[in-house]
Amino acid sequence: MAELEVAKSTKKIIESAKNKEISFWHKVKEMALEIAVIIFAVSLSIAFHSWSETRHEQHEVESxxxxxxxxxxxxxxxxxxxxxxxxxxxxxxxxxxxxxxxxxxxxxxxxxxxxxxxxxxxxxxxxxxxxxxxxxxxxxxxxxxxxxxxxxxxxxxxxxxxxxxxxxxxxxxxxxxxxxxxxxxxxxxxxxxxxxxxxxxxxxxxxxxxxxxxxxxxxxxxxxxxxxxxxxxxxxxxxxx
Incomplete structure (x- = not known):
């Protein structure tokens, strides 16, 4: 899921950068928003992976x-x-x-x-x-x-x-x-x-x-x-x- 969101946002950033119909600052805003989405998606993925790994470790500890x-x-x-x-x-x-x-x-x-x-x-x-x-x-x-x-x-x-x-x-x-x-x-x-x-x-x-x-x-x-x-x-x- 995180990989899909990163791919979508990356595509939007590229499209915004190539779009000549919108102003520079509008491009910056759109690109900043997509970068924020990428950061959030990656952070969420890392946090979930860490939580899953810790849960697995503690299950092993319990056993x-x-x-x-x-x-x-x-x-x-x-x-x-x-x-x-x-x-x-x-x-x-x-x-x-x-x-x-x-x-x-x-x-x-x-x-x-x-x-x-x-x-x-x-x-x-x-x-x-x-x-x-x-x-x-x-x-x-x-x-x-x-x-x-x-x-x-x-x-x-x-x-x-x-x-x-x-x-x-x-x-x-x-x-x-x-x-x-x-x-x-x-x-x-x-x-x-x-x-x-x-x-x-x-x-x-x-x-x-x-x-x-x-x-x-x-x-x-x-x-x-x-x-x-x-x-x-x-x-x-x-x-x-």
Missing amino acids: FLKGVRIDLAKDRAEMSADIKAYKNQKKAFRYLGSLTKGQLASNDSLQHYAPYFYNFTGYGGNTGRYEGFKSSGKIGFIENDALQNSILDLYEEKIPRLSISTDFYKMQKLKFADYITDHTTDYPNGNLTKVMASDPIKTRSQIYLSAVNQIISNYEACIAQMEEIIKNIDSEYPPKK
């Missing part, structure tokens, strides 16, 4: 944020379960670290805590939606600066910090398992209770306790951030009841 809300609700539940697992691991390693010199580990206690000595717990992460939106350069479309910053802080700061701490813990736990395997003979009736009460195991266990505390703290920071983001998204896009 992204509603999806992130679902992802974070799942992640929050997963992280809450992970925290419980790490608290159990904390109890297991606290037991080993508290054994006195010369005291053997209890078979019953080892059997009770066995799953926590060797199993690994880590955040799987539903980050695909965020990574896709970020890689397409659309994070800047989120007009709520506080919400945008909160999302960036979670995915670029808090979750990577959590992953670093859990990866380090996993690496140390593998060394712990290797030490037990290398020094245990005639399993399960051999010297396992002695190995589990040895100084290297007690020292490693005490280190794990502090590592687990840090990991739990990182989990809790992520959950708090997720709850803040969900709350902000709910305020903009109330969930359907």
Whole structure:
């Protein structure tokens, strides 16, 4: 439509310029009027295009944020379960670290805590939606600066910090398992209770306790951030009841 108006006005300007039957000032008035029409048509077209583009961007933002809300609700539940697992691991390693010199580990206690000595717990992460939106350069479309910053802080700061701490813990736990395997003979009736009460195991266990505390703290920071983001998204896009 704008292109048609521009074409019409341009044609009229040319016709006015060639018309020898009208005065110079009349030509100026007619040409000025048509130029004004052209400017208005172009400005209107630009404004409409901008509005349409912004509307499309905000539709993408809405779809992204509603999806992130679902992802974070799942992640929050997963992280809450992970925290419980790490608290159990904390109890297991606290037991080993508290054994006195010369005291053997209890078979019953080892059997009770066995799953926590060797199993690994880590955040799987539903980050695909965020990574896709970020890689397409659309994070800047989120007009709520506080919400945008909160999302960036979670995915670029808090979750990577959590992953670093859990990866380090996993690496140390593998060394712990290797030490037990290398020094245990005639399993399960051999010297396992002695190995589990040895100084290297007690020292490693005490280190794990502090590592687990840090990991739990990182989990809790992520959950708090997720709850803040969900709350902000709910305020903009109330969930359907």
